[in-house]
Amino acid sequence: MDAERLHVVFDTLLAAYGPQHWWPAQSAFEVMVGAVLTQNTAWTNVERALLRLAARVPLEAQAILDLPLEALAQALQPSGYFNVKAQRLRAFCDAFIAEGGLERLGALETGELRRRLLAIRGVGPETADDMLLYAFGRPVFVVDAYTRRVFTRLDLLAGDEGYETIRAAFESALGPDAPLYNEYHALIVRHGKDLCRTKPRCMDCCLRLQCPRAGTGRSGFSPTAAVGRATRSRSD
Secondary structure, three states: OOHHHHHHHHHHHHHHHOOOOOOOOOOHHHHHHHHHHOOOOOHHHHHHHHHHHHOOOOOOHHHHHHOOHHHHHHHOHHHOOHHHHHHHHHHHHHHHHHOOHHHHHHOOOHHHHHHHHHOOOOOOHHHHHHHHHHHOOOOOOOOOHHHHHHHHHOOOOOOOOOHHHHHHHHHHHHOOOHHHHHHHHHHHHHHHHHOOOOOOOHHHOOOOOOOOOOOOOOOOOOHHHHHOOOOOOOOO
16 A cells, blocks of 8 residues: 555545544444444434434443333434344443443553454444544544545555455554544545545546546446445445
8 A cells, every 4th residue: 555645645635625523422432332323324314313312311331221122223213224233232332331331441452452342243343443443542444335435446455355454554554643544534434425426526526636547437446346345334
């Protein structure tokens, strides 16, 4: 991965969109709840689900566990797959309490913390890395479908790499910098949602002069192939 090009892309996106102020949440625990709920849905749907949940109980692990499963699922309905997500959120809250909560989890070394998060039912690499970066401030780069799409079109990825390969490539090129990862991931999501869509809006793209595929009609990205590789996708 070309570190200089990565920094140029970041600078270009930041100049175009400005700081994104991610993750939108009132607490680290709310970040983690949002990371569970945002699997396979748009963030606007997660926000609606969080508001419905917060109207019923405090956004705390034990309060969520005390809510009957059916009532929890109803609260999460806007996020989609709400019955599955209710079970996954309960599993996460159980593990969160069993591990001693935010303070004890936060005391763990990053690798060990990641292993424990990944051991929780329904928490895959992208969800775990969202938590590590945005709830715990750890320098772990989050990879999602937008990352694959944007950087495949820029010829910085082949497009068929595994999640861990891409994460390691970004981290090696950029160095351990949590604030940079935080802003970079947020900008990638913004760019993927606004312009670098499945059908890209190349003429409006701030990266068009850096993109070999801009205006060629060749996306260089296969959404179908990426489904099995991405752990979560956000809608265009």
